[in-house]
Amino acid sequence: MKNKTYLEKEENLLKEYNQLKPGLIEWGKFLINHIPKYLEELGYDVKRIQIGPIMRVKPNKSVISNAFYRGTIQSSKPLMRIEDKVGIRIVVPSTKDVVLIKEKLCHFNKQVYDIRISRRLDKHLKTPKVFDYRSLHMNLTPSKNFDSFEKVDLGKRKYYTCELQVRTLLQHAFAEIAHDTIYKGPYGADGSLVRLLSRGNALMEVTDEHFDNAYDIMENEETLELSFTKSLISIANDKLDDAKFSEFEVDSTLTSMIYQDLGLDEDISKVEKTLVMEKKLIEKTLNKFKAYLRYQPVIIYIIHLLITKTDKVIRSWTLDDEILNELTFYLGISDRK
Numbered sequence: 001m002k003n004k005t006y007l008e009k010e011e012n013l014l015k016e017y018n019q020l021k022p023g024l025i026e027w028g029k030f031l032i033n034h035i036p037k038y039l040e041e042l043g044y045d046v047k048r049i050q051i052g053p054i055m056r057v058k059p060n061k062s063v064i065s066n067a068f069y070r071g072t073i074q075s076s077k078p079l080m081r082i083e084d085k086v087g088i089r090i091v092v093p094s095t096k097d098v099v100l101i102k103e104k105l106c107h108f109n110k111q112v113y114d115i116r117i118s119r120r121l122d123k124h125l126k127t128p129k130v131f132d133y134r135s136l137h138m139n140l141t142p143s144k145n146f147d148s149f150e151k152v153d154l155g156k157r158k159y160y161t162c163e164l165q166v167r168t169l170l171q172h173a174f175a176e177i178a179h180d181t182i183y184k185g186p187y188g189a190d191g192s193l194v195r196l197l198s199r200g201n202a203l204m205e206v207t208d209e210h211f212d213n214a215y216d217i218m219e220n221e222e223t224l225e226l227s228f229t230k231s232l233i234s235i236a237n238d239k240l241d242d243a244k245f246s247e248f249e250v251d252s253t254l255t256s257m258i259y260q261d262l263g264l265d266e267d268i269s270k271v272e273k274t275l276v277m278e279k280k281l282i283e284k285t286l287n288k289f290k291a292y293l294r295y296q297p298v299i300i301y302i303i304h305l306l307i308t309k310t311d312k313v314i315r316s317w318t319l320d321d322e323i324l325n326e327l328t329f330y331l332g333i334s335d336r337k
Contacts, residue, residue: 006068009068010068013064013067013079014060014063014064016079017085020079020160023149023160024057024085024086024162025057025086027086027160027162028055028057028086028087028088029055031053031055031113031140031164032054032055032088035053035088035090035105035164036049042104044104048092048093048097049090049091050092050093050169051089051090051091051169051172052088052089052090052091053088053089053090054090055086055087056086056087056089057085058084058086058087063079063082066078067079067082079159080159083118083139084161084163085159085162086161086162087163087164087165088165089165089166089167089172090164090165090166091167091168091169091172092166092169093168094168094212094215095208095209095212097166098136098168102117102136102138105138105164106138111145112142112143113140113141113142113143114140116139116141117137118137118138118139135167135168135171136165136167137163137165138163138164138165138166139161139162139163140161140162140164141157141160141161141162142157142160143157144157168208170208170211171204171208174200178197224264225255225256225259228259228301229247229250229255229297229298230247232245232271232297232300232301233246233247235268235271235272235275235300236300239272239275239276240279240282240283240286241283242283245295245300249295249296250297254293254296254298255298257318258301258319259298261316261317261318262301262302262305262312262313266304266305270304271300271304274303274304281307281331281332282303285303285327285331286299289326291326293323302327303327303331306327306328307331307333310333
């Protein structure tokens with residue numbers, strides 16, 4: 001019997017791979033649609049996801065290269081060994097997000113998938129490579145309870161592995177440049193380039209740690225601005241009819257700018273006193289003033305200062321004068337002078 005040529009061996013593998021593709025794509029699309037739902041169900045704020053989920057299917061030539069030309073020639077089941085035949089990428093702000101997503105997905109109890117960590121963060125930190133990055137790689141295989149694959153033999157399900165990769169923004173930027181250049185590109189033997197990117201990798205990891213510390217501060221320490229705004233919302237909604245201010249509608253950039261212009265040295269009790277004493281006037285002003293600023297809690301602070309420290313507001317005002325003129329007209333400020 002004539003031995004198969006190596007080309008025939010490669011062609012047979014691609015034939016088998018193409019037969020798997022429809023199921024791989026189905027599995028990838030399912031995960032793209034459901035992973036954010038699972039994370040949200042488990043208490044993760046999916047608004048923190050910056051990019052993705054994005055899916056890609058491994059090209060044929062990459063399958064051949066991985067199966068036969070990267071130290072796996074002796075593998076009897078190369079397609080099973082290649083675990084990133086379909087891949088999904090999620091990009092998040094910090095390494096703490098990466099770890100949190102790992103914990104959430106590993107403890108998800110609906111038995112939709114079997115999960116295995118294929119690249120551990122602690123292992124990478126001990127033996128990093130220049131083209132590496134501290135992203136998390138998880139292999140998700142449809143479990144025996146996943147209905148869409150009920151006709152697929154349990155042994156065959158091992159072939160339908162999706163690699164989920166979770167990166168920080170910095171890891172993503174580094175990978176787009178260094179990983180694809182060194183690992184997949186023609187420059188792996190260029191020592192000077194490898195050393196240069198190695199230094200960049202070290203800086204990236206330090207910067208990621210600084211970002212983690214910054215996020216900790218933002219999450220655990222309530223700033224004066226945030227605290228004051230929450231108090232404005234509370235007293236306005238309590239003292240005024242139909243105020244209905246919400247933390248979720250706050251324009252943080254605009255609010256911060258106004259605090260910087262007008263100063264944040266007023267005691268909130270003084271603002272509350274103004275609301276009580278001038279309730280009807282303030283409600284009338286809010287009913288007449290319908291611009292975007294009307295729906296920001298900081299409008300209460302502006303009105304308080306216009307009533308109690310008119311000159312200070314006029315001197316410090318940096319927004320359009322038409323806004324100030326309209327507010328002072330409704331408040332009858334000119335009539336009080």
